[in-house]
Amino acid sequence: xxxxxxxxxALFAASVAAFNVPSGGGDLDSLKRQFSHPPDxxxxxxxxxxxxxxxxKPELEREMRAMKDAGIGGFxxxxxxxxxxxxxxxxxxxxxxxxxxxxxxxxxxxxxxRELGLRADLTLGSGWPYGGPQTPITLxxxxxxxxxxxxxxxxxxxxPPEGKEGEKLIAAFLAKGDAGNLSPENIREIAVNxxxxxxxxxxxxxxxxxxxxxxxxxxxxxxxxAGAEGYVLDHYDRAALDRYLADVGEPLLKAFGANPPYAIFxxxxxxxxxxxxxxxxxxFQKRRGYDLKPYLPALVGDIGPNTGAIRNDWGLTLTNWPRxxxxxxxxxxRPRTEPVSGPRSTGCRPLPSRVTGWWxxxxxxxxxxxxxxxxxxxxRPPICTAGR
Numbered sequence: 001x002x003x004x005x006x007x008x009x010a011l012f013a014a015s016v017a018a019f020n021v022p023s024g025g026g027d028l029d030s031l032k033r034q035f036s037h038p039p040d041x042x043x044x045x046x047x048x049x050x051x052x053x054x055x056x057k058p059e060l061e062r063e064m065r066a067m068k069d070a071g072i073g074g075f076x077x078x079x080x081x082x083x084x085x086x087x088x089x090x091x092x093x094x095x096x097x098x099x100x101x102x103x104x105x106x107x108x109x110x111x112x113x114r115e116l117g118l119r120a121d122l123t124l125g126s127g128w129p130y131g132g133p134q135t136p137i138t139l140x141x142x143x144x145x146x147x148x149x150x151x152x153x154x155x156x157x158x159x160p161p162e163g164k165e166g167e168k169l170i171a172a173f174l175a176k177g178d179a180g181n182l183s184p185e186n187i188r189e190i191a192v193n194x195x196x197x198x199x200x201x202x203x204x205x206x207x208x209x210x211x212x213x214x215x216x217x218x219x220x221x222x223x224x225x226a227g228a229e230g231y232v233l234d235h236y237d238r239a240a241l242d243r244y245l246a247d248v249g250e251p252l253l254k255a256f257g258a259n260p261p262y263a264i265f266x267x268x269x270x271x272x273x274x275x276x277x278x279x280x281x282x283x284f285q286k287r288r289g290y291d292l293k294p295y296l297p298a299l300v301g302d303i304g305p306n307t308g309a310i311r312n313d314w315g316l317t318l319t320n321w322p323r324x325x326x327x328x329x330x331x332x333x334r335p336r337t338e339p340v341s342g343p344r345s346t347g348c349r350p351l352p353s354r355v356t357g358w359w360x361x362x363x364x365x366x367x368x369x370x371x372x373x374x375x376x377x378x379x380r381p382p383i384c385t386a387g388r
Contacts, residue, residue: 074119
């Protein structure tokens, strides 16, 4: 799929409208002047990655002046991974993320940007997705994990598998078959009380028990700056977000003082494999009108004609829920996000998940963000499930 003639004409018309060119006369000279010397709020911006961050005030000022001289309208600060270890001989010192030295450099950048007339945006964290050492495993990105345990013929109990750090057993089921092949008929829920073992119905035929855990992905923040390494937070958990905003967001915003960032940026929502959270069952019941727990086997296997509908309801809940949880509630800046490779956490589900182009989701207060890193395929329209 290509943009095509109609698409280019629409893009040109939008550009002309943005510059308020009068119709009728077609003042091409005026249009040319405005393209050559656009107003400040129409100039390009850059993503300013602070590697390390090994930054110094003289170099920060030099680069900001270079941006201004080049006609660039502003920047977005993103602290990321070090390129080199500390080296006194070469004057390289990585400032730990959120350290007094780092926040002072951020404060200096804010003041100098305002002095130069540059727009300053801020990534509310380091690397992507949000997370770091402030996020404990109990607030880390969640997933649904299940295990199959064979129940030998004649057995009256089954021992559950050992739980992992940060997870909780939420349900168990018994079905005919073995650990490699189970029958979807007559799947029965097992009462889960305490650590086990749990009573099961005796049978002369092989049976298999399915154990479902509210677990964690274990994903770590990607491209984190020095001192910002840690778990990705649970984007479906309000407590996880509130703690992150208090521990990370507030110090960053306070560094800007009286000159708050124009926009707050959330880098790629690449929350891989996150499909669960601690209170998803209650939220599902509220949104879909029935209890998901008895139907958990449908999420990992075929239980009959309703399997597809159950999975669809689960997917819709995961897609829409972050709109009421993961939203930057800040009066000091506009929210921007790059919703790439994290379809469930964005409100827009892309096909495929890694594409290039502009992401647009109706009825969402998102800034449009060019997804530029995967420039090998044409843009595809997202599936927007907002309001469903």
